[in-house]
Amino acid sequence: MGKSKAEEAAGGKGSSAKAIEVKEHIVEIVSDSGEGAQTAGQAFGALSARSGNGVWTVEIIPAEIEPPPRTSAGASGIRIRLGSFYVTNAGDDADLVVAFNEQALMGRVINGNLKPNCTILLENKWRTHFDPTIVAQYTETYDKLVSDGYRVIEIPMEAECLKIVDNPQRGKNMFVLGLLCNIYNRDMGIASDQVRFAFR
Incomplete structure (x- = not known):
């Protein structure tokens, strides 16, 4: 499949x-x-296919039409299976999960969708939220994930997005796309083309 920089990216600068x-x-x-x-x-899967990988994607659909935010039953998202071979299904348990909040993540954990030693890249803005209930939920979930053996890496997604855009909700998913491109050593020229195509 080519080289993955997951360990390098997670290790931080230096x-x-x-x-x-x-x-x-x-x-x-x-x-x-x-x-x-x-x-x-979808953009990451498409540019990975253009880079020569076998790819299979499947959407993660919440059970409710408009689920309340920050609930384990309300997880929305996507699974992308990448391979150096022809891929014909979504595979078993996830190796890497990027989570915008810990409650949506817990929906996947509860359903058994993650490998025991899965690496989790978790938005950390909830740790300093103004609502103490949310802070407590985040801290408790983070501690449990770590104690259960997951490799949890806190990522300041919103803080980084705010350096570029006024509304992080309009840029966080593209920040995640860039993060995955770095981790999996994707060609940034192909990535830029794919973003332009997605928002044409």
Whole structure:
């Protein structure tokens, strides 16, 4: 499939981690409904196919038409299976999950959709939220995920988006697309073309 920089990207600046080559990887992006996770995943799948990978995508659809935000039953998103071979199904458990909030993520955990040692890239804005109930939910969930053996890496998605756009809801999914392109060593020229195509 080519080299993945998942370990390098997760290690942060100055990391001595090396890029590794994997035959296949299953990625999920999960969020509340309407946050653009499916758009990001479809773009990532398409540009990965253009890069020569076998690709299979399947949307994650919440049970309710308009589920309330930050609920485990309201997870919306997409699964992308990448391979160095012809891919014919969505595969089993996810290797990497990008989550816009911890409650949507827990819906996937409860359903058993993640590998035991799955790497989770988690939006961290909830840790400093003005609502103490949300802060408590986030902290409790984060601690449980870590104690259960998941590799949880907090990502300041909204803070980074605010450096570029006034409304992070209009850019967070593209931030995630760029993050995945870096992790999986995608060609940024192809990525830019795919974004232009998606929003033509």
